[in-house]
Amino acid sequence: xxxxxxxxxxxxxxxxxxIVDELLAGRFVASRCTRCGARSFPPRADCSECRSGEFEFVxxxxxxxxxxxxxxxxxxxxxxxxxxxxxxxxxLEAGGRAMACYxxxxxxxxxxxxxxxxxxxxxxxxxxxxxxxxxxxxxxEADG
Amino acid sequence: xRRVAVIGTGHGRFGVRxxxxxxxxxxxxxxxxxxxxxxxxAEIGATWVASVPEYQKQRSLAGVIQxxxxxxxxxxxxxxxxxxxxxxxxxTAWTAVAAGLYxxxxxxxxxxxxxxxxxxILALMGRVGDVQWESVFGSTFPAYYALxxxxxxxxxxxxxxxxxxxxxxxxxxxxxxxxxxxxxxxxLEKVLSSAPVADPLRVFDCCANxxxxxxxxxxxxxxxxxxxxxxxWLDGLGSASAPMSVLRREDLCSLPSxxxxxxxxYAMAGAxxxxxxxxxxxxxxxxxxILALEDLxxxxxxxxxxxxxxxxxRTGGRIPVNVDGGLKAKGHPIGTTGVSMAVExxxxxxxACGERQVAxxxxxxxxxxxxxxxxxxxxxxxxx
Ligand SMILES: [Zn+2]
Numbered sequence: 295x296x297x298x299x300x301x302x303x304x305x306x307x308x309x310x311x312x313i314v315d316e317l318l319a320g321r322f323v324a325s326r327c328t329r330c331g332a333r334s335f336p337p338r339a340d341c342s343e344c345r346s347g348e349f350e351f352v353x354x355x356x357x358x359x360x361x362x363x364x365x366x367x368x369x370x371x372x373x374x375x376x377x378x379x380x381x382x383x384x385x386l387e388a389g390g391r392a393m394a395c396y397x398x399x400x401x402x403x404x405x406x407x408x409x410x411x412x413x414x415x416x417x418x419x420x421x422x423x424x425x426x427x428x429x430x431x432x433x434x435e436a437d438g
Numbered sequence: 439x440r441r442v443a444v445i446g447t448g449h450g451r452f453g454v455r456x457x458x459x460x461x462x463x464x465x466x467x468x469x470x471x472x473x474x475x476x477x478x479x480a481e482i483g484a485t486w487v488a489s490v491p492e493y494q495k496q497r498s499l500a501g502v503i504q505x506x507x508x509x510x511x512x513x514x515x516x517x518x519x520x521x522x523x524x525x526x527x528x529x530t531a532w533t534a535v536a537a538g539l540y541x542x543x544x545x546x547x548x549x550x551x552x553x554x555x556x557x558x559i560l561a562l563m564g565r566v567g568d569v570q571w572e573s574v575f576g577s578t579f580p581a582y583y584a585l586x587x588x589x590x591x592x593x594x595x596x597x598x599x600x601x602x603x604x605x606x607x608x609x610x611x612x613x614x615x616x617x618x619x620x621x622x623x624x625x626l627e628k629v630l631s632s633a634p635v636a637d638p639l640r641v642f643d644c645c646a647n648x649x650x651x652x653x654x655x656x657x658x659x660x661x662x663x664x665x666x667x668x669x670x671w672l673d674g675l676g677s678a679s680a681p682m683s684v685l686r687r688e689d690l691c692s693l694p695s696x697x698x699x700x701x702x703x704y705a706m707a708g709a710x711x712x713x714x715x716x717x718x719x720x721x722x723x724x725x726x727x728i729l730a731l732e733d734l735x736x737x738x739x740x741x742x743x744x745x746x747x748x749x750x751x752r753t754g755g756r757i758p759v760n761v762d763g764g765l766k767a768k769g770h771p772i773g774t775t776g777v778s779m780a781v782e783x784x785x786x787x788x789x790a791c792g793e794r795q796v797a798x799x800x801x802x803x804x805x806x807x808x809x810x811x812x813x814x815x816x817x818x819x820x821x822x
């Protein structure tokens with residue numbers, strides 16, 4: 295299932311592959327340890343606090359702030375057709391960080407610290423299905 | 439533990455080496471080191487090979503190197519820590535000599551990067567970050583350092599001109615190093631106007647893939663002293679790791695592994711940054727040299743840019759850095775780089791660097807980073 299996550303497939307299998315179903319359902323989620331309650335984004339199957347292997351997905355706020363970004367002109371394999379594209383790292387209000395591509399609403403010259411939303415996205419279907427998230431300008435009604 | 443010395447150094451020509459296999463490159467450096475030390479190769483008790491295996495078609499490279507060097511049946515193995523593989527091999531070899539397992543060993547850094555097709559290199563490049571959560575969004579190696587640069591510029595006011603000054607300096611010294619890939623100066627204008635790679639980094643902010651080898655011979659104190667003359671000692675070693683994922687890093691303006699490794703190395707050698715006379719730091723990108731100056735304590739956080747622009751990292755400045763051209767102009771055969779850094783420092787301490795020589799160098803430092811700081815090794819060498 296994890297092979298549907300992101301813009302290209304590099305990791306085919308993971309215990310947190312269920313994030314794809316969550317994104318398909320329009321939910322932005324973190325992992326939560328069912329023993330000690332520690333949350334993680336990016337999700338992880340094994341708790342870094344208590345080492346438990348039991349976790350569940352919990353929906354978290356999409357609210358975030360821009361930590362840094364770069365516009366890529368020299369692309370790796372699978373991204374040749376997309377240059378230039380802008381990649382951002384954001385600090386999630388719910389804790390943790392995410393890396394994602396800029397969506398259409400976020401200006402590429404946004405200052406660091408700009409409020410953004412991390413928005414679930416689905417593209418294609420069948421063998422071409424991809425589930426990921428993009429960074430968008432924060433709209434009040436889009437707040438998770 | 440026993441004190442360990444470097445008794446031999448060898449360094450081949452870096453660049454696109456269409457003329458040689460990886461073992462032939464290794465031999466160039468090995469021959470120079472054995473000749474320089476004037477030892478019988480039969481004394482070499484074991485060999486550590488540093489290389490990043492994905493770049494070469496040959497599997498299990500260490501075996502081929504040991505055979506070609508003519509050192510069978512003595513043991514050999516490969517050490518890998520991405521761009522810090524060379525220092526990882528040196529660190530491990532040091533422990534074996536210090537522990538008394540061997541009296542004399544070889545460390546061979548060798549890498550053939552340009553044999554792969556461009557598409558294969560690009561595919562590899564796309565997988566240097568965390569492939570599960572980052573590479574799937576199109577991150578590249580320069581992109582990570584671009585994220586660091588953007589933060590540094592926003593927080594401290596670091597400028598494009600200050601970044602470019604690193605490249606200008608390193609090309610100045612590369613033009614004076616006969617083993618460098620680019621033996622040509624680069625003007626500030628040329629650096630600033632080069633093509634964008636990952637904004638704000640441009641082509642001249644980035645080091646180049648290269649082929650090349652370097653070799654060190656390490657010996658116990660007793661064996662080193664028997665050779666006569668002054669000895670260069672590896673007296674301080676520091677090594678540390680940091681999260682692979684940039685998403686798990688607290689600060690994007692510092693490599694925590696570099697801070698920790700330098701703390702260890704300074705403590706072990708009993709010397710601080712103010713005592714260091716010459717340094718080799720990991721300038722895979724211009725911003726990386728600025729972060730290194732700050733992480734190593736050569737200047738305060740945020741001052742790396744102005745410090746560089748003021749010429750403090752040139753010969754005659756407060757701390758000459760990468761006066762062999764650095765990764766930027768010398769080239770970056772990734773498995774070899776850490777060994778190459780150590781070769782330059784040992785030769786600086788011996789006063790053997792000609793017009794690039796730093797006057798009075800008696801304590802030198804290497805700072806070798808793997809990936810985006812997942813690994814970092816800091817070493818201190820002392821002449822006495
Ligand atoms: Zn837990």
